[in-house]
Amino acid sequence: MSHYSTNIETAELGENGLSKKAGWITVYHVNQDTGEYQSASMEYLMPGVGLPAHSYPDKPELPPVGQALHRSADGKSWEFSPDYRGQTVYRTETRQEQTVTQFGELPDNVTPRKPESEFDAWDGKKWVLDKEAQAAAARKVAKQELASRKAGAASRMNELTYAVNLDIATEEEKAALTEWQKYAVLLSRVDVNATDIEWPEQPQ
Incomplete structure (x- = not known):
């Protein structure tokens, strides 16, 4: 051996x-x-x-x-x-995007389904459009736009009114004051709750 x-x-x-x-x-x-x-x-x-x-x-x-x-x-x-590591998921409470970093089942508060808009809400199975939130956001934007337009109109009317009160306004300025006053009235009639707002044309 x-x-x-x-x-x-x-x-x-x-x-x-x-x-x-x-x-x-x-x-x-x-x-x-x-x-x-x-x-x-x-x-x-x-x-x-x-x-x-x-x-x-x-x-x-x-x-x-x-x-x-x-x-x-x-x-x-x-x-x-x-193992979903590296994949993008979305938090169902906030729609916040994040990347999976650990293996295992996904937590209940995230989904790989991407929301289609900033107004989507998770119903437990899928994203659905929150129409009330969408409408509220649209009203907020409309109010801001209206406030901005009114401020611009008020500023221009003050300038023209000074010229008229001092009796130094030109004919063009007098006509412009009338147009801006009409514009201000039309702005006061704007309904910020409307779904499709037609803004009055601002005077030149």
């Missing part, structure tokens, strides 16, 4: 997780925080020595696309979980 050997000695683990026999063993490493599989390596174990921390001797099956491979919570087996 030859005293040479070309075989690689394989370590044997006991029930206590320690090596009963010196040799090499393939181990599979996981992330210490998430339990996600990271890599495999060959380790040489002396008798009575255990595996490196966060490592396991059982070979995992590779997950299908879209799944993450990780150790179970009790550390006894390998598991698959959905």
Whole structure:
């Protein structure tokens, strides 16, 4: 019998997780925080020595696309979980966009469905248009526009009124004052609650 050997000695683990026999063993490493599989390596174990921390001797099956491979919570087996990392999701309360950074099921307060407008609200299954919010926003914009137009008209009428009161207004300025006064009256009739506002034409 030859005293040479070309075989690689394989370590044997006991029930206590320690090596009963010196040799090499393939181990599979996981992330210490998430339990996600990271890599495999060959380790040489002396008798009575255990595996490196966060490592396991059982070979995992590779997950299908879209799944993450990780150790179970009790550390006894390998598991698959959905992996949406890198994908964009939207918070159902605020429509705020964010990128998924962890594997696992999506939280209940996010969805991969993109809202179509800033007035969409989540009904539990899909985005629906919040018509009241949309109308309120339109009223706010209309009020701001009306206030701006009225301020501009008042400023111009004051200038022209000074000229008329001082009896130094030209005929063009007198006519312009009349036009701006008409414009101010038309502005006062604008209904900011209307769905389609027709703004009066501002005098030149």
